[in-house]
Structures are given as structure tokens and as C-alpha cells.
Amino acid sequence: MEFGFLLGDQPLSVPPEEHLDLLLRNVEAGQRAGFTHFTIGQHFLYSDYRWLQPIPVLARLAAEIDDDVRIGTTVLVGPLAHPVQLAEDLATLDIITGGKLIVGLGTGYLEREYAAFDKPYKKRYSMLEEMIELMTALWTQERVTFEGRYWQVDDMPTHVHPVQRPRPPIWLGAMKEVGVRRAARHGDVWTITPQQTIDQVADLVDIYVAERRALNLPLHRFPLRRELQVADSYDEALHDFAAVARGKYVSYASQGMGLLDQERVEREFLENVADHVLLGTGEQVREQITAIAQRLPVGPLLIRPHWPGMDAQQSARYLERVGREVVAPLKDLQSVGFD
Template sequence: MALTFSFTTPIYLKFFKPDWVSPASLAEMAHIGEEVGYDEIAVFDHFLEPPEWQPSYATNSYDPMPLLGFLAAHTSEIGIASATINIPYRHPAVMANELATIDKLSGGRLCIGLAAGYLAEEYDTLALDFANRGAIADEYLAAMIELWTNEYASFSGEYVNFNEVKLASFPVQQPHPEVWIHGGNLRALRRAISYGTGWGPIVGPGLSSDTGSTDFTIGSTDADTTDDPYAELVQALGQEHPGVHVPHSKTYTWMEEVLEREREAIEARDEPLGLWLNFRVDKSTVGEANAMIEEQVERGATKLSVGINAENLEDHNATLRAIGEQVLPNWR
């Protein structure tokens, strides 16, 4: 599996400024990424902003579906990726058709990244079952695959049912675009093994080291995950200390342990399981990027997401360009 590189749109960063995500700014980023050789540009999926995100993370999260279409329309070759779309937020038939439409209109450039989500506020707003989101995500994903791979599809489950229905749009990529499963828990890994091209655990230099650095509110793991001591600990703490913050990202040691634990299932797959990791740079650390990439490749990364810290749009785009021109050619 060839190593590929994506960069993420700066829709919620510590140093975010509103002009960073104007239509003109997003189009410019997409043009730079395509020009200097990134494989994909990736977007996220949030529609609410919890109060605790302010002022640390000012946000402006466009809905991923129209944003993917916008980026596809402003480019011709670079892949477009959902770093994460939260599966339970949309009915699987609607989401399957939306993603197939984007793949078709982009000429087969879509890469699908999916997760179960972690913001209870978003689930509450949608009147969805936060506690069982992992089970819902599993079923919705299975239903979408049925819709993509059958002219007339049927599905019978606890959360979704349909009989002999046909999507209005089918993806260009067959049987469907790559599906990457994100999530820092055992259930997400098992979801990736069963349905995905690869797994994206929430680990990476600058985001979380083996000591952890990024916080989130207790209760925001995939709560119905089974056999995951970390999730069980978070749930136990949450009962005693609601609202307490704990490390969001797992350690690399944890990642290696769960991959080893599931090795038999991974090796039984028809195709190797990809691993989507990340690294973060700013204008002063571009020279360290090759070492960061090498570290992640040694861990098994097959896809890397480049996160950029910057205090203004000019520095962001200059760093984006520098990585593409000075670093990526070393890995081709």
C-alpha cells in the first residue's frame, strides 16, 4: 500500500481566523495542495460548538458534503477526503447517495473517512442514542455498503431497514470509494477490519505523544465499546466526575497493543489494513517533517495527514507549500 499524504482544512484550530475559511481562501489552499503534490485535501464534520471549545478553538465547521463538492469543483486531480464524517448523524441511504454523488461529480476522487462521533451535544440535538452510537455506526456502514454494491439492496437491522431499493447515484469507484474508520477505541479498529480500507486512531506527533496532550470531556469515547480498558476507565470516571477532562488521544503503545491483539483478524483480511496517522508542523519545524514522517512510517502508517499550526493565513499557506515542495518528494 503506497504512502499517501493529505492536509486538513483549518476549520477548527487554536490560531483560527475567520478569513482562513472564506470561499477564496479554501479554493487557494486546494490549488496549492494540488500544485505541490498532496494526494488529498480532507474535511471534518461538526455542526455544533460546545462552550468549552471557546476560546481555545474558534471554529467554523462547514458541512462536509457541500464542502467536498466545493473543493472538487475547484480542483481536477487532487483527492478529496472526509477526514471524518460522523456516521449516525445521517440516514445511511441519504449518506450513501450523497457520497456516491460526490464521487461521481469529482470523477472518482473521493476517499471516505468515517467515525462514530464524540460530542454528546450533537447527539442530543439530533435526538440520537449517544450511548449506543458504536452499534448504530456499525449497522449504518453495513447498510451503506449494501446500497453501493447492489443494484437493488435490502437490509434488515435494529436501526435501519429497507427492501429492494436502488440508489439514485452510484459511485464511480467500484465497488465503492476507500472507507477509512477513525476512532481511538477497539470497536473502531474492529469496524475498520470488518468494513474498511484502514484505521485512523487518534494519535500523532504534536497531537498526542505517549504522555497525551489533547483533552476532551469524559463520556466522549465510543461508549458501547467492549473489551477496551481505556473506555471502561473513562466511563467509570464519568460516573463520579461528570465534565472532567481526560486525554483525548491514546498512546502509541496502546495502538500497537490493540493492533497486535487483533492481528489474527487483520491477517485474515483479503487486503492489508491501512493505518492513517498524522503529524503537525509550523513554519519553524518544516525541517523536522522528514523525521516525523519516518517515525510514523516505522509505526506502520500508510496514509499521513499533515496538520499545520500558524498564526495567519500567509504562514499557513507558505508552510503547506513548503511541505509539498521540500518534503513530499522524498517519499515518492
């Protein structure tokens, strides 16, 4: 089993140079702890927290990563970009990383971001599908003619192609059945979000697999997002997780993230999150991950090493412990295949 983590946001009170330094130090500590995937999400005009933009951050990180490490976006808000610029930016990033880029795409969930870019929020899903088709053409063809509903290219040359052929892997984010079916049709994998129980995930995996097989498309293991907290006991892990994560979950819910109920998050945080967070001693967490791997074809497992308010030393201690008690002992764990 491979492990990775998300490089996250910071409160606006943290100076931006400290924010970048924290991300770099997290990657350094993560590599020492055995993590092999580093990803970053995207928001625009966000409230309360700062999201550094992924493509320049990942270009900076490319100089820091080991040969066995991959970096990626989880996820870019695809429809807010023009496919030609995004395709060339990502192809350039794939060149900079030496072919280690993963392209995670989604539609986001904030209508105000679409309003700021003068993009139709209600058409975001069809826009995402079309932009993937156009970007794939731009990455794989010498000249492109494209007549779409939203974008057109009339017999134009392409000049920036990715190192990975035919293109970097595309991970598509989704939370519900319709999005999972879209991921099956238009991407390489569905990135499993952390807000669902394993039972819910299992049902969606079945839907994804059936859709891929109907289209005669190859199957790949699913990147699994999960929050993870290790402590000397389960109760201590639950307490520690609440201490660092409650505020961020309340923020997510207040800004309209699906699958989170703001009132319940504020009133019953632990009851609302405990069934989809990996919690306990190192042994308990290893058992939880092993049980998932025996049920679902997953990997890598992506966690969050840092919550707003934690400093670099706290993140490093967290990563060292997770590396020692979870990552290293499970390095030979293989998840189930596809029946």
C-alpha cells in the same frame, strides 16, 4: 510517501465567505507543494469555531483538484445521518469527483450533537456498524432489502451508484482498541488519530492486523494523522507550534475529546503534545517520518496546515516550506509492508 492535510475550522469571528476562500487557497497552495490528499471533518452546533459541512465543500473543491489528488471526509459523524440519504449524497460526490472520494466515518465524541438530532448516543457504535452495512448494499445492489435494528428498507430500487466499484474506500476513525477492532471488521483502514504516541499506535496496529487476518480481509496502509511543525531548530519549532496550536488543543479538551486532559493541556501544553507531534528542522522531521515508516505500514501522512488565527498567506508559507523540506524529499519513501 504521499502527504495530505485537513481543511479545518475557523473562529466564528471570521466571515464565512473568508472561511471558504481560505480553504480554497489552502488546497491551491497544497497542490503546488505536492500534497495529494485533502480531507475535512464534521461537527454540528459547535462552540467557538465554525465547521463548514464536508459534502458541499468537497463538491466545490472537486473543480479545483489535479488528476492525482484525492479528497475525503475525516470524519463524518455517521450515526447522525440517515444511511439512505448519506449513501446517495456520497455516491453523488464520488461521481462529481470522478471516483476520487474517500469516505471517512466515525461516531464523534460530543453527546450534545446526538441530543440535537434525537439520536441515542450510547448506541452510536452499533448504529455506525449497521449504517455501513446498509450503505454498502445501497452502493452495490440494484434493489435493497434490509432489516436492521435501526433502519429498514423493503425491496427498494437504488439509482445513485458511485464511480468506484464496489464502493469508495471507507476509513474508520478510532482512538481505542474496541474502535480499532471495529475498523478492522467494517472498514478498509483505520485512520490513526494524532493524539497517540507511536508506541501506542504500534500496539493498536498489531490488534487491527490480527483482526483482519482472522477475518481473511485484505490489509492496506494506514492513513496517519500527525501535527507537524518545521523551523530552523527543534526549540523554535516547539515554540511555533505552541503559539498556533495551544488554544485549539484547550478547546478540544474542554469539549470532551478523548485522550486529552484539559487541565494538563492548559498547564503543560508542550509536555502533553511533544511526544506525538513531528517537530524540528526539515532534516529532523524527515528523520522522524522515516523512522515511523520503517516501523509501521503507514500512508498517506495527513497534517494540519492551518490553525485558527492564521491567514492564507501564513498557511501558504507553511505549506511551501513543508513541501520543499519534507514532502518533496520523501516522495520516494516507502513504509514497511505487513509481515
